[in-house]
Amino acid sequence: MHTDEQSYKNTDRHSGMSLYDEAVSYLVIIENEIVLRTNEVIQGILMLVLSYYVYGYNYSPEEASSLEFIQRMLLDINPEKGHKRGRKNSKYDRDPKAGSLIDSIVELV
Structure with a gap:
């Protein structure tokens, strides 16, 4: 060990x-x-x-929204296609919850 x-x-x-x-x-x-x-x-x-x-x-489903928010908003890692959420057939390029929070923050700035 x-x-x-x-x-x-x-x-x-x-x-x-x-x-x-x-x-x-x-x-x-x-x-x-x-x-x-x-x-x-x-x-x-x-x-x-x-x-x-x-x-x-891939991000685990339980942590995907939080980790994607950190990735996209705080670390500015924004791939045009693809994600680390694990669901390959997702219709969203970014997590809807993380995306909504990011959009709200950007509107305030």
Whole structure:
């Protein structure tokens, strides 16, 4: 077993008081293997979203709207075709919930 994986499995996942607590570290775990680690929340979010592209995974249905919002609005990754939502036959180029929120924010600016 990988040392990082051992420490992950033995870690109290509620040890930090907030996302910005100095004691908190952020892990990207793929197939029960820690592949990336950082102590910075923004870097952790960036690594999470980009990992889907690097490793070729699709967003899970439960997280798709949130991750697509982060991808499109905060990271400005807006492919003309395709998405990481997993439903290949989707009639939408972007997630309707994320798209609606993005449109509302853009209208305010």
